[in-house]
Amino acid sequence: MALPATRPTAAVPSGAALSADQLLEIYYYLRLTRTLEERLVALYRQTKVIGGLFRSLGQEGESVASAYALERGRNKDVLSPLIRNLGSMLVMGAQPIEILRQYMAKADSPTRGRELNVHFNDLEKGYLGQISHLGDMIPVMAGIALTFKLRREPRVGLVYIGDGGTSTGTFHEGLNFAAVQRLPLVVIGEYNHWAYSTPPERQFAVKDLAEKAKGYGIPAVSVDGNDVFAVYEATKFAAERARRGKGVHFIEVKTYRRKGHAEHDDQHYVPKDVLDLWSKSNDPIDRYSQRVLAADLVSESDLKDIDDRVRMEVDQATDACMNEPLPDAESALPGVYVNPPAADKLWFKSL
Amino acid sequence: MAEVTYLEALRQGLWEEMERDDRVFILGEDVGLYGGAFKVTEGFTKRFGETRVIDTPISEAAIVGAAAGAAHMGLRPVAEMQFIDFISCAYDMLTNYVATARYRAGLSTPLVVRGPCGGYVRGGPFHSQNPEAAFLHTPGLKIVYPATARDAKGLIKSSIRDEDPVLYLEHKWLYRRIKEQLPEGEEILTPIGQARLAREGEHLSIITYGATLWKSLEAAEKLDKEDGVSVDVLDLRTLLPLDDAAIVATVKKTNKVLIVHEDTRTGGIAGEIAARINEQAFEWLDGPITRVTAHDVPLPYAPTLEDFVLPQTDDIVKAARWLAKY
Numbered sequence: 001m002a003l004p005a006t007r008p009t010a011a012v013p014s015g016a017a018l019s020a021d022q023l024l025e026i027y028y029y030l031r032l033t034r035t036l037e038e039r040l041v042a043l044y045r046q047t048k049v050i051g052g053l054f055r056s057l058g059q060e061g062e063s064v065a066s067a068y069a070l071e072r073g074r075n076k077d078v079l080s081p082l083i084r085n086l087g088s089m090l091v092m093g094a095q096p097i098e099i100l101r102q103y104m105a106k107a108d109s110p111t112r113g114r115e116l117n118v119h120f121n122d123l124e125k126g127y128l129g130q131i132s133h134l135g136d137m138i139p140v141m142a143g144i145a146l147t148f149k150l151r152r153e154p155r156v157g158l159v160y161i162g163d164g165g166t167s168t169g170t171f172h173e174g175l176n177f178a179a180v181q182r183l184p185l186v187v188i189g190e191y192n193h194w195a196y197s198t199p200p201e202r203q204f205a206v207k208d209l210a211e212k213a214k215g216y217g218i219p220a221v222s223v224d225g226n227d228v229f230a231v232y233e234a235t236k237f238a239a240e241r242a243r244r245g246k247g248v249h250f251i252e253v254k255t256y257r258r259k260g261h262a263e264h265d266d267q268h269y270v271p272k273d274v275l276d277l278w279s280k281s282n283d284p285i286d287r288y289s290q291r292v293l294a295a296d297l298v299s300e301s302d303l304k305d306i307d308d309r310v311r312m313e314v315d316q317a318t319d320a321c322m323n324e325p326l327p328d329a330e331s332a333l334p335g336v337y338v339n340p341p342a343a344d345k346l347w348f349k350s351l
Numbered sequence: 352m353a354e355v356t357y358l359e360a361l362r363q364g365l366w367e368e369m370e371r372d373d374r375v376f377i378l379g380e381d382v383g384l385y386g387g388a389f390k391v392t393e394g395f396t397k398r399f400g401e402t403r404v405i406d407t408p409i410s411e412a413a414i415v416g417a418a419a420g421a422a423h424m425g426l427r428p429v430a431e432m433q434f435i436d437f438i439s440c441a442y443d444m445l446t447n448y449v450a451t452a453r454y455r456a457g458l459s460t461p462l463v464v465r466g467p468c469g470g471y472v473r474g475g476p477f478h479s480q481n482p483e484a485a486f487l488h489t490p491g492l493k494i495v496y497p498a499t500a501r502d503a504k505g506l507i508k509s510s511i512r513d514e515d516p517v518l519y520l521e522h523k524w525l526y527r528r529i530k531e532q533l534p535e536g537e538e539i540l541t542p543i544g545q546a547r548l549a550r551e552g553e554h555l556s557i558i559t560y561g562a563t564l565w566k567s568l569e570a571a572e573k574l575d576k577e578d579g580v581s582v583d584v585l586d587l588r589t590l591l592p593l594d595d596a597a598i599v600a601t602v603k604k605t606n607k608v609l610i611v612h613e614d615t616r617t618g619g620i621a622g623e624i625a626a627r628i629n630e631q632a633f634e635w636l637d638g639p640i641t642r643v644t645a646h647d648v649p650l651p652y653a654p655t656l657e658d659f660v661l662p663q664t665d666d667i668v669k670a671a672r673w674l675a676k677y
Contacts, residue, residue: 051473051652105473105653113653116475132477133440134409167408168440195409196433197385203408269385329659336648343647346616348670349659 018232023292024302026068026228030285031310033060033087036096039314040103044263048322050105051116056084058258059192061284062225063087063160066188066251069235070158072126077239078144079158080128080137084192084257086118088160093125094118097317106324113327134165138174138187145183145242156239158186164195164203166212175248179216182247186238187213189250190225192257197269213250225253226284229291256282355533358526360500362391364507364539365429369399372427375511378405378414379431388433389467389526411440415464419449419516422462427511432466435520436480449516450491463510465519468496469562469613470645470661472524475652481561481614483590486518487623493543494591496520498564500531502588505541513543522562529565544589546597552581555607555675558598558624560587563611563662570667580675590620598624599632606637607674611667616644638677643670 018026037055044053056063063081067088070077081088086099101109102117110120119129128144130137141159148155161171166189178185189209193200206212213220223230231253238249256278260267267275292298334342355363369375376399377392383406386393396404407414411432418428432438438445445464452458470479486492493515497503503521510517533539549564550571557567564586571582583601587594602608608628610621625640643662651657 050654051475107653111652113656114476114649114651116652119475132434133437164409167410167413169410169412170440195380196388197381198406198408202406326653326655329655332648332651332656332660333646346644346646346666347641348643348666348673351669351673 020298023297024306026064026232027288027292027298027303028306028310029064029068029087029091030060030228030288031306032090032096032313033064034285035310035314036090036099037086039318040100041263043100043104043318049103051103053103053263054083054117054261055259055263056086058278058283059084059190059225059255060087061228061288062188062190062231062253062255064091065228065231066158066235066253067091069232069239070126070156074124076126077156077158078123078126078128078141080130080141080160081118082130082160082162082165082190083118084162084190085160089118089127092122092127094122094127095317096314097321100317101321101324104321105326106321107327107331108321108324112331133170135161135168135170135174138171139177140174142174142178142181142183142185145178145185146181148184149181154243156184156186156242158188158235158239160188160190162195163189163191163193163200163209164198166209167203175213175216175218175250178248179218182245184242184245185248186235186242187248187250188235189213189252191252191254194257194261194267194270196261196265209252210250216248218248218250220250220252222252222254225255226282226287228284228288255284352532353535354530355500356527357497357500357503357521357529358389358391360504360531360533361507361521362393364504365392366395366398368508368511369395369403372511374425375427375429376403376405376421377429377431378407378418380407380409380433382406382431387431389523392431411437412444415441415444415449418462418464419444419452419460422460422516423452423458427461429463429465429511432464434478435466435468435482436477438464438466438482439485442485445486445492445516445518446489450489452491453515454491459514460516461514463507463517463519465507465510465521467523467526468520469522469524470650470657471562473652473654473657474650476649479650481520481612483518483520484614484619487591487620491516492591493517493589494520495543495589496522496560497541497588498522498525498561498586500529501533501539502541502547504533505539506543506588508538509540509543512540517543520561524562525565541588544592544594546588546594547586548583548597548601549586550582550584552583553605554580554582555609555671556583556585556601556605557609557611557667557671558585558587558601559611560590561613563613563667566662566664567611567667569664570671573664573668574671574675578672578675580671582671593624593627595627595631598627602628602632603635606635607677608636608640609643609667609671609674610640611643611662613645613661615647616642617647619644638674641670641674643667
């Protein structure tokens with residue numbers, strides 16, 4: 001039976017210290033991720049979301065903390081998020097209005113209505129959207145890290161892979177390639193206990209994902225994924241090590257997917273008591289809030305102010321894009337290539 | 352008789368073959384207790400047990416490769432791709448290993464790879480694909496693509512019984528949209544390699560398959576009512592091998608051909624069909640062989656874009672009117 005990861009954080013000497021401002025910034029991204037997703041649920045129920053809706057409830061901590069450990073800003077580190085890494089994209093600078101527009105397939109969405117949800121990029125800000133084929137982003141991010149190495153830039157790539165995704169061929173090929181080339185790449189293996197409806201014991205025969213990484217000759221740690229500090233410290237250590245030219249590092253984050261695969265999935269296959277346990281006693285945002293408050297690092301009113309600010313920002317973003325138009329039909333044609341600039345409009349459309 | 356959906360018909364076909372032949376087993380992602388992403392195999396684990404309904408890791412290459420090995424040894428695997436878009440991950444296994452096995456090594460590989468295809472569902476570029484053209488160029492594979500509930504059942508049963516590897520492409524837009532009265536207790540076996548005349552007419556022929564059969568039938572109805580143009584509609588059902596005889600017969604009957612498919616234009620199956628008509632019935636043509644297909648772009652997500660990119664009933668009507676007047 002899956003139980004909350006309560007083991008102590010793996011000892012990773014990062015020497016990282018976070019200021020009160022940084023602690024509040026992390027809280028801001030945690031709250032923003034959750035509130036934005038809650039807004040998306042409301043929009044989904046109003047049939048404003050065109051396709052499926054994917055939640056990261058319960059996994060916001062590891063997404064935000066791992067991204068927060070990177071160097072952010074124009075042309076710094078680059079990460080590649082998965083469907084449940086909305087938090088990491090927000091940390092890297094993706095705007096709530098972009099996410100809302102993507103889900104509602106608006107003309108002004110980052111992909112102009114071509115792609116879904118969090119499948120979009122801003123390489124300058126430092127995120128490269130996934131495709132649906134799991135594992136594919138590992139070799140691609142290896143290529144981004146290879147470029148940093150070849151250009152001798154002190155930059156790092158970070159890529160997420162789910163427990164199910166580690167069963168794909170591209171995961172193994174990409175990881176081996178990156179390991180052999182000693183690339184500056186951090187791989188976050190998200191052990192969230194469910195690949196759609198498939199539990200870990202039907203996905204792999206090892207106990208921890210970290211064991212897989214060790215087979216490629218790269219260091220791997222397993223950390224409590226709902227402990228924001230643990231994930232931050234582990235990622236900081238791995239990223240700085242990679243930045244120093246020491247190669248790939250694998251971090252397994254133990255967490256729990258608290259919603260179905262997508263909003264349509266009622267996750268009836270998940271034991272209710274386990275879900276309750278993770279929800280009541282191991283919520284990453286609750287744990288983070290309690291810890292920073294208990295250590296007297298920030299005040300309750302600080303957190304409350306952020307909650308209010310986030311709600312206002314999400315309201316404003318929703319109001320701003322809600323009634324925007326969908327893309328013009330013929331805007332489907334340009335951009336398959338640079339040259340020719342547009343696909344042919346087929347003959348029968350002009351009859 | 353009982354009314355069944357396309358999905359239920361497919362399910363019945365799988366079920367009956369598993370009841371009939373204990374060599375048949377299913378493997379794929381979330382196919383067991385969950386019953387598959389679209390619930391095609393719901394209830395199968397309860398009836399047939401976990402040894403015959405196997406939940407696999409997310410590993411399409413391993414799913415198809417393992418199916419091949421089991422098929423060599425005398426089993427009859429049915430491998431599910433959760434969405435057919437992920438069949439690309441098993442492309443090497445299917446084209447290099449499975450398709451060549453009989454010819455190069457005398458190996459029998461009677462397996463079925465099946466999965467939901469197609470658009471019109473706002474699935475975006477990775478949950479809407481039609482992969483038939485990628486495999487049409489592969490001698491050694493058979494490809495079937497049912498459009499009706501009857502054929503969904505009849506073709507899955509024939510595919511499972513076939514001695515060679517079959518790609519069974521099912522359209523998710525048809526899953527619950529198509530309902531049909533099917534006889535109870537009667538064995539339905541749709542022969543592989545045979546097209547079916549879905550509507551009879553005399554002025555022009557529409558050759559199609561999958562979801563666009565229904566759009567073509569809708570168009571044919573409209574053409575009949577509004578223009579007095581009667582249309583022969585040929586549902587290919589099997590794409591590899593193509594039913595040349597049925598294609599040539601409809602050409603000889605109407606002398607004008609419109610080929611309709613949901614897949615993109617360039618390199619699509621319409622080109623192959625046009626070439627065959629050219630070779631076998633050129634002198635019977637009274638007009639150019641024309642195509643209504645998707646535009647040559649990855650399938651976009653927004654409804655406005657998807658509707659424009661994919662062939663619609665109105666597109667077929669317009670193209671058919673043009674051809675009828677030619």
